[in-house]
Amino acid sequence: MTDKSNKLKARLPRGLVDRAPAEIASTRAMLEKIRAVYELYGFEPVETPAIEYTDALGKFLPDQDRPNEGVFSFQDDDEQWLSLRYDLTAPLARYVAENFDALPKPYRSYREGWVFRNEKPGPGRYRQFMQFDADTVGSASMAADAEICMMAADTMEALGLRGQYVVKVNNRKVLDGVMEAIGLSGDENAARRLTVLRALDKYDRLGEAGVAALLGPGRKDDSGDFTKGADLEKQQIEYLVKFISIASTINSSIREEEATLTERSGRSSKIGEQNFYESNRALLTVLPQQVPLVETGYDGLEELMQLCVLCDAASYSPIQIRFDPSVVRGLEYYTGPVYEVELLLETKDEKGRPVRFGSVGGGGRYDGLVSRFRGEPVPATGFSIGVSRLAAALALVNKRDAQQSFGPVVVTVFDQDRIADYQRMVAELRAANIRAEMYLGSGKFNPQMKYADKRNAPCVVIQGSDEKNDAAGEQVIVKDLVLGAELSKLEKGRDEYLQKQAEAQRKVPRDQLVKTVQEILARHGVKTRVA
Incomplete structure (x- = not known):
């Protein structure tokens, strides 16, 4: 066991600051x-x-x-x-x-x-x-x-x-x-x-x-x-x-x-x-x-x-x-x-x-x-x-760019045996100059969504076995986290809520992944990475 009495104290010297x-x-x-x-x-x-x-x-x-x-x-x-x-x-x-x-x-x-x-x-x-x-x-x-x-x-x-x-x-x-x-x-x-x-x-x-x-x-x-x-x-x-x-x-x-x-x-x-x-x-x-x-x-x-x-x-x-x-x-x-x-x-x-x-x-x-x-x-x-x-x-004085600063698109991992598939999705997004990362932690779905929220990701990509083996062909789910946040402020059952709920989570063919993510980023004014 680690001797906690000898642990090093994490502290920043006076007169210095960390930058987020x-x-x-x-x-x-x-x-x-x-x-x-x-x-x-x-x-x-x-x-x-x-x-x-x-x-x-x-x-x-x-x-x-x-x-x-x-x-x-x-x-x-x-x-x-x-x-x-x-x-x-x-x-x-x-x-x-x-x-x-x-x-x-x-x-x-x-x-x-x-x-x-x-x-x-x-x-x-x-x-x-x-x-x-x-x-x-x-x-x-x-x-x-x-x-x-x-x-x-x-x-x-x-x-x-x-x-x-x-x-x-x-x-x-x-x-x-x-x-x-x-x-x-x-x-x-x-x-x-x-x-x-x-x-x-x-x-x-x-x-x-x-x-x-x-x-x-x-x-x-x-x-x-x-x-x-x-x-x-x-x-x-x-x-x-x-x-x-x-x-x-x-x-x-x-x-x-x-x-x-x-x-x-x-x-x-x-x-x-x-x-x-x-x-x-x-x-x-x-x-x-x-x-x-x-x-x-x-x-x-x-x-x-x-x-x-x-x-x-x-x-x-x-x-x-x-x-x-x-x-x-x-x-x-x-x-x-x-x-x-x-x-x-x-x-x-x-x-x-x-x-x-x-x-x-x-x-x-x-x-x-x-x-x-x-x-x-x-x-x-x-x-x-x-x-x-x-x-x-x-x-x-709020003179920063009014546009919200977003993190990368997060590709979630449902099956550790299919890491190569998820890495391929990330590579396609990056090839389109979209900031993206694959979840590298060990958590299941909820921890992955919490991670994406902390990263301020505009959207996440989800593909479980059901989407992979869909009868209509391979599918992915793209979840718009910005719209999802807006949904929490609306009353359930109202027309606006139902419309945004449909827009917030879209199931699309696998070959439409990049196009769908680009549409979500454009909707929220998220700039893609400069080449």
Whole structure:
């Protein structure tokens, strides 16, 4: 007998999730829509491995409170340190540098895959998650950044999220200009600037008060953990908080004016939609009047103005793409424009709690990342979609394909001595590009039907000795499980019930098996397998 006291406990590590067939299918469909947009823009696929040399990935993660600074690392037998990739951008930089002479420049590519973070797990924070990136390497033009923003907007449109997202844009040079102007320049302040950067990146989650605490002595979270702050002076904190909150202040004023005009006229008035580009330009003009800047900051504002002009020329409204100083991005390697896609959806989770989706993707310009390998300037810009997060958001708001996800057709087994006959049926169905399987368990009829139900099979194929030896010739029974489920909701004896009962179970000649199954699948909109 097995010693149950020593049995291994089946458990999933924190920060990781298993994925079921329905989630995998919906994610696959979402990825194909994203891929179509990326390829429409002329980007081509490339794959890099999940493991890289640790020094090739660099130390750019925002979480330095974890072992190996947020990276899963191990030492090879030749004493070289290797790490699981924490994003898809750093491996791309290595790939481009290693194949620089052979690649066309600018080099436009997209990648998808799993990335890994050695971070403290929490709601919505996983140690393994999927990203889908697109990057242009070798162009310093703001047109490359503008195109990335446009592509991000088009991707959200393709996913059916029109009016429910915004691509927010900022520029690291502007923030650098503010920090330099308030006395945070120089190598001696490098660590404090990094702390400031990470504090500002939490603005959407913590708000002004939380960010101000992190810019000051520090902040204690709900769990009691204390995060040491940047220890800035009061005026420095005020300038930085004003910088990241100025956009929300102006947008609130616009919404108040819209509400006033709507109340007066009795009609909806959308000032922001009508003058979005003008309001963007106004914000870029007002910003240096509100917070101190130096030359670097003005260079960033000029780049943002170019980006806004290009997006406006391509007929993208500020409802889709807009300037927002609160966008910081936590990774250290960004050097210019940064962007973030935020979902504006309001919904509830499975427990009825309100859910704020926030960012589902982002990116920016990283002119120094490839240069680490080359020793020469190599401009680059890119965008990454958090696939797992976006898929979860779409699922919560019922944005998945409304069509039910069905399993395979199940061929039941009534006689173990006739396995070859049942296998022949399965082969015929598969030859017609129909997903099918033969029941391989040991159960009799009822367990087989329960199995088909759990597999969400649209129909089952049945052939016992009576059907095999039918006087009219060999027959099969094809049972429509979808109609069968509908029957349970109807009153017995009614005309509709009797009609569906006849349709739900059909006895047909053996040579009509494939045709009959195809008719049932077509009735319920079940797609056959792609050849």
